[in-house]
Amino acid sequence: MATDPDRETLVRRHHLGVWRYLRFLGADRALADDLTQETFLVFLRKPFNFMGHESTAGYLRGIARYVWLEERRNSVTTAELDAADAAFAQHAGPSEGNDYLDALRECEKTLAGKAREAVQLQYRDRLSLEQIGDALDMKPNGVKTMLQRARQHLRECVERRLK
Amino acid sequence: MSEHHERYLEAALDELYHGGPEPDLTERILRDARPPALTLVPPELAPKPRRRWPWLQAACAVLALGAIGLLLLPRDDKLPDSIASSDSGFVLHGDEIELTDGWYLLETGSPVVKAGDARIEQVVGRVLVKVGEIPDEPELSAREEWLKRNGVESEMLNGNWIKAGGLAVCLLFGSAVVDGQPLQAQEAERKRVEELERELEKARKDLERAERESREREGGEEHPWNPEEAEKELRRLKEELGDLHLAIEEREKEWHKANEAKDDERALELEREMDKLREQAKNIEQHIADIKRMFEVQKLEKRVGEEEGAIEELRGKLEKQPDNEELRKKLKAHEEEAEGLRKKLEGLHREFEKRHPEGREDGDPAAELERMIERLRGELEELREHPDRNAEAIRDHERSIKALEEAVANLRKGERGEDPEGELKEAEGHLKELKSAIEALLKEKKAALEKGKEDAARELERAIEEHEVEIRRVRDHVEALKKKLEEHQGDKKDR
Numbered sequence: 001m002a003t004d005p006d007r008e009t010l011v012r013r014h015h016l017g018v019w020r021y022l023r024f025l026g027a028d029r030a031l032a033d034d035l036t037q038e039t040f041l042v043f044l045r046k047p048f049n050f051m052g053h054e055s056t057a058g059y060l061r062g063i064a065r066y067v068w069l070e071e072r073r074n075s076v077t078t079a080e081l082d083a084a085d086a087a088f089a090q091h092a093g094p095s096e097g098n099d100y101l102d103a104l105r106e107c108e109k110t111l112a113g114k115a116r117e118a119v120q121l122q123y124r125d126r127l128s129l130e131q132i133g134d135a136l137d138m139k140p141n142g143v144k145t146m147l148q149r150a151r152q153h154l155r156e157c158v159e160r161r162l163k
Numbered sequence: 164m165s166e167h168h169e170r171y172l173e174a175a176l177d178e179l180y181h182g183g184p185e186p187d188l189t190e191r192i193l194r195d196a197r198p199p200a201l202t203l204v205p206p207e208l209a210p211k212p213r214r215r216w217p218w219l220q221a222a223c224a225v226l227a228l229g230a231i232g233l234l235l236l237p238r239d240d241k242l243p244d245s246i247a248s249s250d251s252g253f254v255l256h257g258d259e260i261e262l263t264d265g266w267y268l269l270e271t272g273s274p275v276v277k278a279g280d281a282r283i284e285q286v287v288g289r290v291l292v293k294v295g296e297i298p299d300e301p302e303l304s305a306r307e308e309w310l311k312r313n314g315v316e317s318e319m320l321n322g323n324w325i326k327a328g329g330l331a332v333c334l335l336f337g338s339a340v341v342d343g344q345p346l347q348a349q350e351a352e353r354k355r356v357e358e359l360e361r362e363l364e365k366a367r368k369d370l371e372r373a374e375r376e377s378r379e380r381e382g383g384e385e386h387p388w389n390p391e392e393a394e395k396e397l398r399r400l401k402e403e404l405g406d407l408h409l410a411i412e413e414r415e416k417e418w419h420k421a422n423e424a425k426d427d428e429r430a431l432e433l434e435r436e437m438d439k440l441r442e443q444a445k446n447i448e449q450h451i452a453d454i455k456r457m458f459e460v461q462k463l464e465k466r467v468g469e470e471e472g473a474i475e476e477l478r479g480k481l482e483k484q485p486d487n488e489e490l491r492k493k494l495k496a497h498e499e500e501a502e503g504l505r506k507k508l509e510g511l512h513r514e515f516e517k518r519h520p521e522g523r524e525d526g527d528p529a530a531e532l533e534r535m536i537e538r539l540r541g542e543l544e545e546l547r548e549h550p551d552r553n554a555e556a557i558r559d560h561e562r563s564i565k566a567l568e569e570a571v572a573n574l575r576k577g578e579r580g581e582d583p584e585g586e587l588k589e590a591e592g593h594l595k596e597l598k599s600a601i602e603a604l605l606k607e608k609k610a611a612l613e614k615g616k617e618d619a620a621r622e623l624e625r626a627i628e629e630h631e632v633e634i635r636r637v638r639d640h641v642e643a644l645k646k647k648l649e650e651h652q653g654d655k656k657d658r
Contacts, residue, residue, distance in 0.1 A: 011192050019184045023174045028555035033184050037192050044196040075542055087167030097175070104175050110626035112607075113600035123173070124180035126558070144569075145589050146596060153633060154176075155168055 004050040011040055017057050017096025018064050024088050025068050025081070035071060039064040054094050061085065099162060107157035115150040118143055252294065262330070266306055267292045268313050269339070281328025281342055289335040291315060297324040297331040390461065397454050400447050407444045411437055442530075456511055463508045470501035529571050536567045587644040594637045601630045 005013070018039050022032040042063050050056065065081055093099060111119060114136050121132045129140040129147075136143065185191075252264025259275040269276060269283065269290040276283045278294055291310075298306070303317060310317065315335065324333045327341045334346050414437050421430040477494040484490060543560040546553040604627045611620040 007196070008193055011196075012189050015189050015192065016183055019188070020174065020178070023177070024171055026559070028553070028559060029177075029181070029184075030552075031556070033188055036184060036188060037195065040192040041196055044192075075538060084167060087171065091168060091171040100171075101175055101178060104172070104179055106622075108176075108179065109622065110629060112604045112626055112630065114596060115600060119176070120180070123176040141589065142592055145593055149593060149633065149637075151169065151172055153629060155172055157629060158172070 007044055010050075010056060011044075013053065014057055014060050014096065015040065016098075017092065018060050020092060020097040021061050021064050021088055022068060024092075025065075025076075025084055027068065027071075031071070035064065035067050038067050042067065057094075057096055058089075061088070093162070100158060103158045103161035104154065106161065107154050110157060111150055111153065114138070115146055115153070118146050119150050119154075122147060262292065262294050264294050266294075266309070268315070278329040281330045283327070283330070283332065283339055283341050285340045289315075290339050291320070291333040291335055293331040294329060295331065297326060390458070393454050393457065397451060400451050400454070404444060404447045404451065407440055407447065411440045411444070414440070456514070460508065460511050463504055463511070467501055467504045467508065470497050470504065473497045474501060532567050532571045536564055536571070539564050539567070584648060587641065587648060590637055590641045590644060594634065594641060597630055597634045597637060601627055601634070604630065 015036055019032050019036045022035050027035055039060060043060060065085065069076060091100060117136060118132055121127045121135055129143045132143045133140045252262065254261045254263065259277060262276055262278040267276065269292060276292065283290060283292060303320065307317065320333050324331050332341055339346055414433050418430055418433040421433060474494060474497045477490055477497060481487065481490050481494060539560050543557065546557050546560060550557065604623055608620050608623040608627065611623060
């Protein structure tokens, strides 16, 4: 009979999923690090019966949700969180976002010309629409539209690959 | 759901370009989650105490030079990494450790530790040991950082020290045998656990309260009607409404001045502000009306109750005096009164439901977005209190607010009337970009095929196909917009 994984294995296996969930909820990178740590500290303090990794991931997200609510206090509603939970579970899937990220990596390569440049300038270099416009010799509105299309292309491409 | 997918995609793009969490996150979690270290922890960070026993140093020196040097093999070769230190003041004797200097934290499984005649063994839990006398405040302060790093709070140590031979011993929790005497854990750790439990309980209550308040704000949970609170709320709302009206009046005066000075920009800005204030006033007026209606409902319900009581009483009397016409008339009057009141009540309830079909939803997506903007602005203000720590979140919020403002502007524009011409120009621009992107992809594909990179060529082919799909979609969109534009221009002519 297979033995249950120890806590260390669970931390290593699920910390990325929890971190992604917190980023998805709106935590910046440093805050997501801190809250992931807090989530696991709560998790490790409580008694826990291992019921499989998917269930563990859900359980951990429940704690992360609690930690996030604590962090945000009154500025987030449970209804918003319910909707966000469902969306995260749908997009991240059982791999807790690994498959999505792999698909996105491939799809990003299929963006061509200015669209790819614009995406990189926005998300890699964190430039504003105006700055991207200057770099690509386009109007900010044009950049905005192009980025919208690029994101749509990425979403559809990722969805196709995940199917 | 697409809004969430957008958010998920943005987070994933950020991870794609900037990576996931800090690489040492799992180590941090595991380090903080488990007891600091197994067996013996040397005070690495704390300043090394001066050796106090010259005779012992001399003895060690002699031993080191002597034939029994085996006992003094370099410690780094003999001890685990977590124990070794250049001058931590201990000597290994087989399975036992002779302490000569410093502070140590022993945990379950620690080997026998001794100093002179004093022995500590069978540790189950955690024991803090210091060679020498029981430490005083300055000594404890000097070690504070090391103690904290190892999860020992100073309050755990208060009054829990004992002296055993040349050692000062503080049993933090669990048990140990000191000089042959079994020792049980002190209260400190138990108290600490209790304190943590209390903190957790408090956090849980805070969370419950926050959730309850959120639900109440969302209108998802009915809360009991409290007339006193409602009166207070009514007074507050009336004051707020008065202030809003004053603010609107002031802006109106300014607006007239701006118009006279032909300062269109300022006038427009004031108009926007007034619209916003009027919207707020409208919401407050509605809220006031709701509260007044609730008072009326309360009054009516009370009267219905009174009437029902009277009806019951009269029915009881009539059972005993069935021929009493006077009673019968009275009963009829009360029944009619009760019926009239019930109808009124139903009317009020219906009106209320009509005004609030789904709690606070008002079906205006732009207003909903404006509420989100307000909330984000509030958060942004809080974040700006610590700009260094929250730099990224501030940027995120600013970006979100900007995007939402644009969305609101677009929605409002949509409410006022569409701009198919502008949209058409934008779509045509996008079509052009897509075409040049396909050309570039075709060139890349050709180059890949020439170099024999078939995989890359296939990938590029797929990208070309996706672009073609997108071109078809945009082309359809352009056609639809052209048609709309024609209709739009036709309408203008008709008018």
